[in-house]
Amino acid sequence: AQKVTQAQTEISVVEKEDVTLDCVYETRDTTYYLFWYKQPPSGELVFLIRRNSFDEQNEISGRYSWNFQKSTSSFNFTITASQVVDSAVYFCALVVPGGFKTIFGAGTRLFVKA
Amino acid sequence: DTAVSQTPKYLVTQMGNDKSIKCEQNLGHDTMYWYKQDSKKFLKIMFSYNNKELIINETVPNRFSPKSPDKAHLNLHINSLELGDSAVYFCASSQDFLNTEAFFGQGTRLTVV
Numbered sequence: 751a752q753k754v755t756q757a758q759t760e761i762s763v764v765e766k767e768d769v770t771l772d773c774v775y776e777t778r779d780t781t782y783y784l785f786w787y788k789q790p791p792s793g794e795l796v797f798l799i800r801r802n803s804f805d806e807q808n809e810i811s812g813r814y815s816w817n818f819q820k821s822t823s824s825f826n827f828t829i830t831a832s833q834v835v836d837s838a839v840y841f842c843a844l845v846v847p848g849g850f851k852t853i854f855g856a857g858t859r860l861f862v863k864a
Numbered sequence: 865d866t867a868v869s870q871t872p873k874y875l876v877t878q879m880g881n882d883k884s885i886k887c888e889q890n891l892g893h894d895t896m897y898w899y900k901q902d903s904k905k906f907l908k909i910m911f912s913y914n915n916k917e918l919i920i921n922e923t924v925p926n927r928f929s930p931k932s933p934d935k936a937h938l939n940l941h942i943n944s945l946e947l948g949d950s951a952v953y954f955c956a957s958s959q960d961f962l963n964t965e966a967f968f969g970q971g972t973r974l975t976v977v
Contacts, residue, residue, distance in 0.1 A: 795971075841907065850919045852909070853909075857906075
């Protein structure tokens with residue numbers, strides 16, 4: 751069975767702090783995709799990144815970076831120099847090709863205070 | 865040009881009513897989905913359709929009936945609405961069953977009173 755665990759329910763930081771959101775996944779499949787989505791207070795789901803299981807390179811996009819480690823089945827997300835606009839719920843998700851669904855973690859609510 | 869559009873965005877209705885949520889994608893995708901997000905923000909698959917055929921029905925009460933008239937549309941009809949049906953419902957599509965990336969609609973917030 752596949753599963754995504756986001757152990758941090760809520761995180762509160764002060765603006766300009768760095769923050770890391772943890773994600774641990776479970777699957778027996780060798781081919782899979784991992785995602786991060788942002789859900790701001792307005793409610794839509796905003797795609798942030800997709801990573802396939804064969805690409806363990808870390809990725810940086812502006813203030814966002816992702817650390818994918820197959821050895822620990824983790825796909826952690828770091829926001830550098832956080833801003834108030836980063837306040838949202840962040841979801842880590844797993845897709846197994848042919849599974850016909852996206853499996854979401856429970857989400858981490860991030861509060862960034864000015 | 866919204867890729868996946870759902871209507872309505874908000875829906876408030878009384879218990880026992882029947883309501884529908886419409887979803888359309890203009891991406892030419894083969895596969896469409898309905899997800900439910902409950903009050904604790906848990907997002908879970910309800911239905912998956914591939915080329916208009918039902919693939920997944922994830923233990924959803926049969927009061928929920930999806931209908932896919934063509935590959936671009938996947939509507940969700942709910943009979944005899946209950947308080948517990950209050951949630952945000954997301955429609956999504958992916959190019960095919962490999963689902964390497966799903967595109968989500970903006971969500972429909974259903975409130976049953």
